[in-house]
Amino acid sequence: MAAGTGQGSLAVDARGLVKQFGPRRALDGVDLSIPSGAFLSIFGPNGAGKTTLLRILALLSRPTRGSLSLLGTDALDEPDALRSRIGLISHRSMLYGDLSAQENLEFFSALYHGEPDRVRIRELLELVELDHRRNDPVRTYSRGMQQRLSIARALVNDPELVLLDEPYSGLDPHAAELFDELIGRVREGRTFIMVSHDLEKGFDLCSHVLILARGQVVVCAEKAGIDRAAFRELYLATVGMGVA
Amino acid sequence: MADSRNRGQRRSRRASSFQQYKALLLKDLRQEIRTREMLTSMVVYALLVLTIYGAALAQVGDSVDVVALAGGLLWALIIFTSLLGLNRSFSHETESGCLEGILLAPVDRAVVFLAKATSNLIFLAVVELITVPLFFLFFLSGAELATTTPMMLLPLAVGTVGVAGVGTLLSTMTIDTRGRDVLLAILFIPVVFPLLYACVSATSVAFLGIEGTFGTFWTSLALAGAYDVIMIAAAWGLYEFVVDA
Numbered sequence: 001m002a003a004g005t006g007q008g009s010l011a012v013d014a015r016g017l018v019k020q021f022g023p024r025r026a027l028d029g030v031d032l033s034i035p036s037g038a039f040l041s042i043f044g045p046n047g048a049g050k051t052t053l054l055r056i057l058a059l060l061s062r063p064t065r066g067s068l069s070l071l072g073t074d075a076l077d078e079p080d081a082l083r084s085r086i087g088l089i090s091h092r093s094m095l096y097g098d099l100s101a102q103e104n105l106e107f108f109s110a111l112y113h114g115e116p117d118r119v120r121i122r123e124l125l126e127l128v129e130l131d132h133r134r135n136d137p138v139r140t141y142s143r144g145m146q147q148r149l150s151i152a153r154a155l156v157n158d159p160e161l162v163l164l165d166e167p168y169s170g171l172d173p174h175a176a177e178l179f180d181e182l183i184g185r186v187r188e189g190r191t192f193i194m195v196s197h198d199l200e201k202g203f204d205l206c207s208h209v210l211i212l213a214r215g216q217v218v219v220c221a222e223k224a225g226i227d228r229a230a231f232r233e234l235y236l237a238t239v240g241m242g243v244a
Numbered sequence: 245m246a247d248s249r250n251r252g253q254r255r256s257r258r259a260s261s262f263q264q265y266k267a268l269l270l271k272d273l274r275q276e277i278r279t280r281e282m283l284t285s286m287v288v289y290a291l292l293v294l295t296i297y298g299a300a301l302a303q304v305g306d307s308v309d310v311v312a313l314a315g316g317l318l319w320a321l322i323i324f325t326s327l328l329g330l331n332r333s334f335s336h337e338t339e340s341g342c343l344e345g346i347l348l349a350p351v352d353r354a355v356v357f358l359a360k361a362t363s364n365l366i367f368l369a370v371v372e373l374i375t376v377p378l379f380f381l382f383f384l385s386g387a388e389l390a391t392t393t394p395m396m397l398l399p400l401a402v403g404t405v406g407v408a409g410v411g412t413l414l415s416t417m418t419i420d421t422r423g424r425d426v427l428l429a430i431l432f433i434p435v436v437f438p439l440l441y442a443c444v445s446a447t448s449v450a451f452l453g454i455e456g457t458f459g460t461f462w463t464s465l466a467l468a469g470a471y472d473v474i475m476i477a478a479a480w481g482l483y484e485f486v487v488d489a
Binding site (some may be wrong): 060061088090095097103112 | 259264275278336341346347352
């Protein structure tokens with residue numbers, strides 16, 4: 001089942017995605033259509049293929065088979081053209097602990113723009129409220145602060161498609177709330193795809209939902225047409241299916 | 245913020261490969277200057293090896309011609325010290341998933357290889373700048389050195405480039421493996437053996453300075469140079485498959 005087809009331009013259009021690791025098939029014919037500006041939450045049991053799917057969407061891994069178009073561009077033929085339009089926030093901060101926030105952002109900005117975009121970096125540090133700690137080594141930051149800084153890192157190239165891989169992992173409730181607030185502030189004009197085990201939070205944030213199990217799409221639909229309780233039951237039944 | 249007017253302007257500015265190479269290299273150097281993790285461990289290890297050499301050679305007195313063994317001893321020191329450094333060279337990249345952060349950017353994977361190989365080469369050269377004079381001081385200061393001894397700098401330079409290039413590729417391959425320290429050694433030593441053999445041969449000829457053996461010096465140096473070119477070109481080409489696997 002595809003979500004959001006026929007609603008303007010598609011941020012993600014995947015057909016028959018298969019990812020094989022030796023004898024194990026992590027993704028088994030995934031079809032996915034997500035309109036631009038949507039917020040998709042991906043749920044599923046451990047080993048369902050969620051992170052594999054997200055890594056393919058982040059262009060960190062190539063599918064074994066299938067076609068993938070991101071932001072209207074063929075992702076398998078022109079990955080380099082797309083990389084500057086995609087950002088990833090993971091449970092791992094992707095930040096160098098011995099460098100300061102400013103140095104980390106300057107480094108990642110230089111990879112995209114050649115010279116660090118210092119105006120953008122200042123804006124981002126202000127956005128994530130870490131401007132006052134800009135020169136401190138990242139290893140001195142709390143987990144919540146590191147995750148806020150990783151939002152800034154992911155936005156340094158001003159991406160249209162933002163991927164979130166278990167972003168709440170290791171965050172206390174207050175830090176998770178701050179994280180949600182930040183995501184809300186940068187949501188305009190971007191498409192978000194989030195992998196999460198937190199059903200309530202994932203359901204609240206999203207406009208579209210996807211449940212994966214055994215590498216296959218169980219359900220992919222707009223949230224508006226789904227009853228929360230029924231979805232919860234379906235999710236729990238899916239988790240009970242375990243993995244391949 | 246992030247208004248669409250600025251977005252287009254921002255996206256139109258693409259980094260050149262050289263700018264990305266410079267950013268990656270400066271980041272590695274900045275980190276090492278700040279932590280000194282790699283250099284300290286390599287220098288301390290090299291000093292320990294020199295101490296062991298000293299203890300072993302003290303047992304045999306004058307019955308062994310140290311100059312004849314010096315090429316082999318020096319290269320054993322360099323290879324094992326570089327292994328330690330290569331094992332650590334990706335520790336910062338894997339700690340918080342930073343390598344993925346780099347690979348998310350539109351960076352040619354070969355540029356990532358080149359920057360990492362260059363930083364490894366610089367760190368190895370710094371360690372050699374400290375340990376090679378100490379090697380001479382401890383073991384060769386009393387010996388009669390041939391006038392051709394300074395020529396050992398040629399195989400040293402060619403060998404260090406090869407070790408840094410091949411070592412960078414292999415250490416990337418072992419990043420996510422269990423027991424990567426052991427695996428890197430198991431892969432690295434056989435792969436680098438032809439280079440090691442050629443460099444030991446050329447260095448020994450330079451130390452001994454025996455007339456009529458300089459054909460061997462230049463042949464060995466040419467073999468080491470050819471090894472560098474072939475292996476670094478292969479690593480350059482293969483790096484994309486290695487990091488994207």
